[in-house]
Amino acid sequence: MRRYVIKRLAQAVGVLWAAYTVSFLVLDFLPGDPVTAMAGAGMDSGQVDPAQLAALRHEYGFDKPVLVQYAEYLGRAVRGDFGDAVSSGRPVTSVIGDALPQTLQLTGAALLLAVVLGGGLAMVATYTSRRWLRQLLLSLPPLGVSVPTFWVGLLLVETFSFRLHWFPAFGNDGLRGLVLPALTLAVPTGAQVAQVLAKSLLTALDQAYVETARAKGAGRRRVHLRHALRNASLPALTVVGLLVGQLIAGSVVVETVFSRDGLGRVTAAAVTAQDIPLVQGVVVFGALIFVATNLIVDLVYPLLDPRIVVASDRRASFA
Amino acid sequence: MTALPVLRPSRWAPLAALLTTSVLLTACGSGDGGSGGGSGRPKSGGTLTFAVGSDAGCVDPQQVGSNDTIYSVRQTVDSLTDQDPATGRIVPWLAKSWDINSDATRFTFHLRSGVTFSDGSALTAQVVKDNFDAVPKLGALGTLAEGYLSGVQSTTVVDPLTVKVTFKQPNTQFLQATSTHTLGIESSASVRKTPQQKCSDGIVGSGPFVLKQYVQNQSITLAKRTGYAWGSALWSKKGEAYLDKLVFKVVPEAGVRAGSLQSGQVDAISSVGKANEVALKGGQVALQRRANPGVVFGLGLNNARPLLKDARVRQAIQVAVDRSQIADTVFPTGTRPATSVLAHTTPDYSDLSSDLSTDTAKAKSLLDQAGWQAGGDGIRTKDGKRLSLTITWFPNSATNQPALELVQQQLKAVGIDVVLKQLQVTQFATTLQSGDFDVVWGNVTRSDPDILRSSFSTRLGNFYHLPASSLDTALSGQAAATDTAKRGKLVAEAQRLLVQNAYYVPVVELQTQLGVSKKVHDLAFDSGSRVQLHDTWIG
């Protein structure tokens, strides 16, 4: 067990390092001079004269060889220093840290809604013996993954804020303000939860042990809830990492639609302002969330299903 | 850009002989009666939520030029003087009186006693001196403030409550400049910070509200300054403000702002375009309008670009634009198409509408003369080069994009291709300074014609890269002119030269339009068409 944990941790760190490297390559070495972009976006750099550019270049270390730059940046990143955001001059980590609670609230609520609604839909669809209901329910998830989230958000605003006045159209005001954005963000995620769970539920219901349980006289509901759901939720658990990553990224669109404070809006503004240190911080943070979620899932998994440790190599590529 | 404060000539006695005496601005409330009416008894307390469209990325009043942000940061500082929006008269605020010498080179202010900043420090002559000494060093965003103090020789402390500002040449505009937020007085500790620190952390002022929180691009929260007792002579309430808290939310979409005002989520919204007027009319909302004086919204041409060096191309653009169509389709009801570089509410404005009427045939023939031949795709070419211009614009008003899309259509009709390039509001100053643009869309609010000098004199910033010409003589002449009639003539001459040479293509006058919930009372425009919230109450 300890070897398993250490191996997972090492993998997680490896992925993070590589994610940092990828973001470094993308942002610092693609066409476009980051220093000129910064000088243009910064508020304190009126006359962009060559001397000033050179000074900026020196300050950010862009006049050094690529590998030296990379090593220096990585060294700082390891210590949690991603530099200062260009547009506000504040450390990237504190910009992200300040915006994070709002986004965690939003994504947390959305995840909850997605699991409850998506999971509920899958349960009812696989449980019901009414064919029309099953078909109706199962046709909803494909719809959910096909509609643009920003469009859903705008339709909700139009209906529930402007016409019915039930919920605020924007902002971070309390629980009421959370309803529409969380619902918007939950639509694609919930649809995916429903799809994954419905499939594995149906698979599980076909399995031998379910037959056995039935043969032993277990009630339909009992079979569905205890045996099938338990086994079906294990595969569903493995996609949680992907879903959480998607939710965090989805906050960019949803927070823009609802003018909500949070990481998503910070990200959108950073991209618009070509604030490279901040964008890089956000990208690495996204990877961190993904890796951490998967790490937790990986560590919890053996507790639910002891066979996993033995077969851990099979899942290694999911890192 | 809806930058910059209003400068209006004053009737204040010592200056009367020096200044134009026109007093032009009148608030035009909407048909709904506005929110200005004082129905019921004013009461203290409550929070005003104000949705604005953009964030300038800075909360230092001395550096902010964008209306949406001025609305909030204005409340954190007091100025030496205030200006009556109805009459243009300059009245006491932090200065209880002042003396000006006969040639307007020496201004002596007698400060009110007992004024403190929100950090507890007291307002003294030294603090004012610290401010005026620091302003010229603000850099990119402080060019406006610098302009007000241009030619300053020294600021001296006469005694703890008396400060004297001396200029090298006559500076008739300075008294009015002291009434603007740009020369709002900050504590000495704030003044010592770097411009960038002041922008991101905010400043300590003596205003009726104190900055509590600033989240870039998202919100600005202010709280009432308890114990405030040195309001402008114009304000009806003495002492502290009525409201406990002001929350300014950045909501970029005009449609969302309008809907939220209707549903009661916010109490007031900025920048209401024509599109949302119908939706907002009636119900619990009043529209408040006020025309802005100064340089009108228009195409700020970079006269140094090879393409735009040719006067015929500039003149073709000038007559290809259909100003009425733009004003009628996009802007608030009652907005006037531009009839000069100056808005009609600016002193010494002259009507040049005959030079600014639309004439596509003339535009085409001008381009033909300049050697630009009609091409296959409808865009003209010359020596294999397409006649293409990039208009850089900033999302500080919902009307900008549709207005420019119309300009784009109108110019295309005569064979000019236009690319619209949107930048962040925070990049406005740097774009102008860097000179890296073909055309910039913007305006400058100010009620003194001296704004022409700040904008177009080659001896100052010269952001539009005009060539040195007799225009400079006219602009400098009006600044030093002590005779009203003479100044008026020179200003008219400058406008004529600007329009004839088409250095700047005037398009439409700015009219500020706010949507205000009817439960909000006495939300008043100040002389620069920004808001004054000390007297505002909710009931």
Place this chain on the structure above:
Amino acid sequence: MSQSLVDGTDDTDETADAADAAETALGLARPPVAGPASGPGRRADVRRVLRFLVRRPGLLLSVAVVVLVVLASFRPDLFTSQDPLKGVPSRNFRGPSGGHWFGTDELGRDVFSRVVHGAQLSLKATLIAVLVAFVVGGLLGVVAGFVGRWVDDVLMRFVDVLLSIPALFLSLALVTALGYGTVKVAVAVGIASVASFARVARAEVLRVRQAVFVEASRSCGARWYSVLGRHVLPNAAGPVVVLATLDFGSSILAVSALSFLGYGAPPPAPEWGTLISDGRNYLANAWWLTALPGLAIAATVLATNRIARALDGEWSRQR
């Protein structure tokens, strides 16, 4: 948002049994699809396709939608004669009517015409995105699967890293580096879905490589490139093509999300996402500016997803 975990489970049509849905749980471990049909039985094939379609009205509708959208992007004049870029300003904000099916916008332009002409831009971007993902991802996967050993390890670790960064964040980082514009957005979206293509391609190459006939031709002394070209690629292509169809839908969503955020072509280009974003300014007075273009996106994505599912599961099962 831009990544769909599973393919659609649209079970509204008659013959598809919900239980079949369980078959392809994560979309990455699909049953083998036989190579492209060829040769003699062509007429029988046509009849079979027709029968297959007729029994699935939902699928038929989806095909019709896609055909219309593709047609619109090549010959917009077949659908509308109105100018998408120029309208009558005095006739702005007219609601949907016989003359203007989708109403008019703030400058009096016909919104239906803008949506139709926008199909070209949006479809072009989507095609580029899918192509980038297909080519780059496919290449990575084939090389990894065919060469094996350390090359496989390195490439697949890299793919894992790409997967760990939420797709939208990766796209945003690329947009930050590359700048705005339809093509740049498309490339950014394409790169973000390289990873899933690489995985599927690799898995297929590995599977086919070990198949009996490939082993046989190798033992007959065939060169590696002829093995790759004649046997491995054609037989591995099926699932990758299915994935491409599936990726089409999510790419439309991702591209429109990025243009909604304002990173697409500058005005007046009527990209679908931009149309909705512009309409947001008039949410309070003109619902059709956001609602109807969004409907076009949703319908297109839904249709391509439905087709992808048919290609993936039902069709292969039929044979």
